[in-house]
Amino acid sequence: MAETVKQCTKCGRRPSIYLRPYSGERLCADCFKSTIRERVERTVSRYDMFEHDSRIAVGVSGGKDSLGLLHVLNEIEAEFPRSEVIAVSIDEGVAGYRDEALTIAGEACRELGVEHNIFSFADLFGTTMDDVASTPRELTPCSYCGVLRRRALNEAARSVEADRLATGHNLDDFAQTALMNLLRGDLRRLSLMHPGGGEVEGFVRRVKPYCEVPERESALYAHLEGFRFQEIPCPHASEAMRNDMRAFINGVEVKRPGTTFTVYRTALKLIPNVEPGDLIGRCRLCGEPTTGETCRACQLMEELNPSSNGA
Numbered sequence: 319m320a321e322t323v324k325q326c327t328k329c330g331r332r333p334s335i336y337l338r339p340y341s342g343e344r345l346c347a348d349c350f351k352s353t354i355r356e357r358v359e360r361t362v363s364r365y366d367m368f369e370h371d372s373r374i375a376v377g378v379s380g381g382k383d384s385l386g387l388l389h390v391l392n393e394i395e396a397e398f399p400r401s402e403v404i405a406v407s408i409d410e411g412v413a414g415y416r417d418e419a420l421t422i423a424g425e426a427c428r429e430l431g432v433e434h435n436i437f438s439f440a441d442l443f444g445t446t447m448d449d450v451a452s453t454p455r456e457l458t459p460c461s462y463c464g465v466l467r468r469r470a471l472n473e474a475a476r477s478v479e480a481d482r483l484a485t486g487h488n489l490d491d492f493a494q495t496a497l498m499n500l501l502r503g504d505l506r507r508l509s510l511m512h513p514g515g516g517e518v519e520g521f522v523r524r525v526k527p528y529c530e531v532p533e534r535e536s537a538l539y540a541h542l543e544g545f546r547f548q549e550i551p552c553p554h555a556s557e558a559m560r561n562d563m564r565a566f567i568n569g570v571e572v573k574r575p576g577t578t579f580t581v582y583r584t585a586l587k588l589i590p591n592v593e594p595g596d597l598i599g600r601c602r603l604c605g606e607p608t609t610g611e612t613c614r615a616c617q618l619m620e621e622l623n624p625s626s627n628g629a
């Protein structure tokens with residue numbers, strides 16, 4: 319005998335399509351989508367992420383998380399006529415990968431009627447990730463890419479005159495990064511992870527409104543909303559430790575649903591107890607805020623190209 323489809327536990331009217339393992343809820347497509355939106359709204363309000371008239375630059379890579387965030391924020395901000403959402407994308411210069419993602423991001427922005435601005439490593443730093451990957455170097459390509467993209471996103475947000483920079487980090491990204499920082503003993507970086515960001519002179523405040531959306535729910539949301547997103551991995555992907563963290567957390571999550579949320583909440587409890595160390599000066603090469611004499615982006619650029627004058 320065919321199994322009866324269970325009803326949605328939220329509305330009780332439609333058949334469920336998703337069993338949420340960590341809460342036991344069975345949700346229909348509409349209720350699932352509304353819970354994602356409600357969760358983002360709660361995260362935004364819990365961490366006071368925006369003002370009623372914020373100009374929000376959303377970092378859009380063309381992947382499911384950043385496009386999902388763009389959809390949700392665009393919907394939420396439509397209720398706040400004095401606020402504005404602008405998409406910014408970074409072209410790291412990875413042929414056959416980032417160009418496809420940028421096309422997808424551009425299409426999504428056109429459909430949503432959101433202004434889209436692209437900033438490239440080539441223009442900002444005079445190099446591309448394809449060049450970096452083929453240059454003899456000490457660190458993995460992702461180490462350079464992460465530092466340079468962080469800088470590029472800040473420049474992008476500043477240049478579109480945004481007062482907030484929203485990124486699409488999901489719950490799994492957050493938990494993996496928190497564990498990586500703990501295992502490396504890097505409490506300073508842990509302290510900088512707060513989803514609500516912080517006010518630091520020279521930096522547009524960075525917020526992570528998607529940080530309570532699990533990766534698989536982000537994928538389901540994208541599927542149900544029916545938008546296209548990039549699925550192929552970057553050819554330079556090399557974050558071995560992140561892959562270990564992902565496998566570890568996912569393995570425990572299967573046996574003990576809710577573990578990823580526990581890692582996230584534990585990190586949030588630790589953050590206020592860690593001294594971040596002040597940004598005390600300006601980089602001698604590029605003038606950006608830094609803890610030392612030279613910022614990390616300029617250090618990496620000098621290492622790649624000893625005759626260069628920094629980022």
Ligand code: SF4
Pocket residue numbers: 410412447459460461463464552553554555556
């Ligand atoms: S996988 Fe690494 S190199 Fe590729 S875009 Fe991401 S951070 Fe950059």
Ligand SMILES: [Zn+2]
Pocket residue numbers: 326327328329330331332345346347348349350
């Ligand atoms: Zn329902």
Ligand SMILES: [Zn+2]
Pocket residue numbers: 601602603604605606612613614615616617628629
């Ligand atoms: Zn610098």
